[in-house]
Amino acid sequence: MRHFLTNRTKRIALFSSALFVLILLSAPLDAASRRTTKPAGAPRYIFLFIGDGMGLAQAALSDAMRERGTPGLVMNTFPSIGIATTHAENRFITDSGAAGTALATGSKTSIGTISMAANHNDTLRTIAEMVKAKGMKVGIVSTVGINDATPACFYAHNANRKNVYNIALQMPSSGVDYFGGGYANGNLPQNRKSGTSFRGDIVDLMKSRNYAVVTEREQLGSVQPGTRCWAYTAYDEQGAMSYALDRKQKEISLAEFTREGIRLLDNPRGFFMMVEGGKIDWACHANDAAAVAGDVRDFDRAIAEAVLFYRKRPHQTLIIVTADHECGGLTLGNAARGYASRFELLGYQKISGERFAEKVATWKKNRNISFPMALDSIKVYYGLGNAAADSALALSSADRQSLNDAYSSSMAREVSDKNRYSAPDALATVATGMLNRRAGIGWTSPVHTALPVQVMALGVGASVFTGFYDNTDIAAKIIAASQLKPFIEKQKRSKNIANRP
Structure with a gap:
């Protein structure tokens, strides 16, 4: 415990310097x-x-x-x-x-x-x-x-x-x-x-x-x-x-x-x-x-x-x-966007990733949604692919492949797996992350x-x-x-x- 407290003191010093302006x-x-x-x-x-x-x-x-x-x-x-x-x-x-x-x-x-x-x-x-x-x-x-x-x-x-x-x-x-x-x-x-x-x-x-x-x-x-x-x-x-x-x-x-x-x-x-x-x-x-x-x-x-x-x-x-x-x-800024943040792009997301994952689970259960249909849903709920609304939402061939891979993974996933931390839905995770990166959002941890x-x-x-x-x-x-x-x-x-x- 003594070692823990020593490290804590050092870390607090680092944190306090980062927050110095607010504390002033x-x-x-x-x-x-x-x-x-x-x-x-x-x-x-x-x-x-x-x-x-x-x-x-x-x-x-x-x-x-x-x-x-x-x-x-x-x-x-x-x-x-x-x-x-x-x-x-x-x-x-x-x-x-x-x-x-x-x-x-x-x-x-x-x-x-x-x-x-x-x-x-x-x-x-x-x-x-x-x-x-x-x-x-x-x-x-x-x-x-x-x-x-x-x-x-x-x-x-x-x-x-x-x-x-x-x-x-x-x-x-x-x-x-x-x-x-x-x-x-x-x-x-x-x-x-x-x-x-x-x-x-x-x-x-x-x-x-x-x-x-x-x-x-x-x-x-x-x-x-x-x-x-x-x-x-x-x-x-x-x-x-x-x-x-x-x-x-x-x-x-x-x-x-x-x-x-x-x-x-x-x-x-x-x-x-x-x-x-x-x-x-x-x-x-x-x-x-x-x-x-x-x-x-x-x-x-x-x-x-x-x-x-x-x-x-x-x-x-x-x-x-x-x-x-x-x-x-959470960081407001990431390596992909540099200084060019576009937080307003998050406004194109109409439902939570959790709610979208529930929709994906329903698709898997009913076997009634193809990948092109899934892309249409991603466009509706995340704006991704809607280049007419904003060019930053356009999907490259690499983006489509990434979403296709995630779609395949989601369709193969057991519907009974409901752990939102260790096994989140692949398609919802990829779509959410793709929009976050375009907006200039960074995450270091789940x-x-x-x-x-x-x-x-x-x-x-x-x-x-x-x-x-x-x-x-x-x-x-x-x-x-x-x-x-x-x-x-x-x-x-x-x-x-x-x-x-």
Whole structure:
């Protein structure tokens, strides 16, 4: 561990020099005050927005792709700017379990752990639990499964993020007043086996604890303030919402879930709401720049809902925006394009690579789409081959051969293989990458990186979020600003108690 910390210090020095200009815009914090500084008054309404996988490049890409004359990202208008490191206790490149735990509790833990210490014996008190103890209400919102790693870290405790059924079992007794966004992927039939034993359907258990369970926009709008609620919309085979690029009109957006959550949680004693843009990370894993930009913009619309609330109560509200880690090693620029970036070309992509891969799987199953027909679909959904619209979209003979090879590979692939990381669809991957390169986008990885992430803050106590610090300090600053019970007091439990419903 001593060797690891030495290397970490060296790497942080390199990262900090690369981000020097941004840090200059932030007021410095001395080491003694950055974890303990308190504002004059504690905020009553606290928002924590987490863009999963969203580094500086992801946000910059989304902003660069906006139409000329339209407003930029709301998060970029926040007056306080900081930079946070993201490493886990036992690995330099973190996962969402360890990073989510750091943001939820202010403590480091090991990879894959959900708000427990690395020893897997001690549970760590979360901000949500501290807020409830203070008499405030709590909301948890995410575009991925509501018991996926990041949202789970705010209301559950488990030694392994893969125990999704046991994590979902903690929802009914969590005390959380509002769950919104994705479904409980732990309640999916294929995931119930992850638990030690089946203890009931999660939806039924939630209803038995007097939660209103709603799935449509009109139903959500009719829930009365003060009623505990679990609201989710259409979800995929992993319990996640659609990408913004793919969302149908009847599906509820992240901004709507945030707005309705504010309505339901608003009360004189205050509330804490964590909102995650979880599918930003998924798009980064897929190296799908258009989907990244779309979900960052969608995430920013949710932030705008909190800002509207802030404008009504500026002396009582604190909003923090950050990420749990960067994903994909995204760069705005590549060797093929040099300085001639064409980010607007990504606008020709009409659906996510994931949705296109689903279409390809259907083609294979039905055996009804030839390669020339597939090229037509690529032209429709990616713009590739539409030289009349833009000469940069023209396909060379080498491009066609590359797409043909990918088509053959996709048609030979087993339809049952649904692993989006290790075995993505070949044709969707090649088409997406081809458009990305033309736009001037570069990717270094299909997984997370150790890059520090941005922190933006607005409202009561926002100034303490300036500077360069660790992700655990984000939670520490929220706890200090809100005058909550310190996170350093752990709750001793046995290993099994975290699995109880």
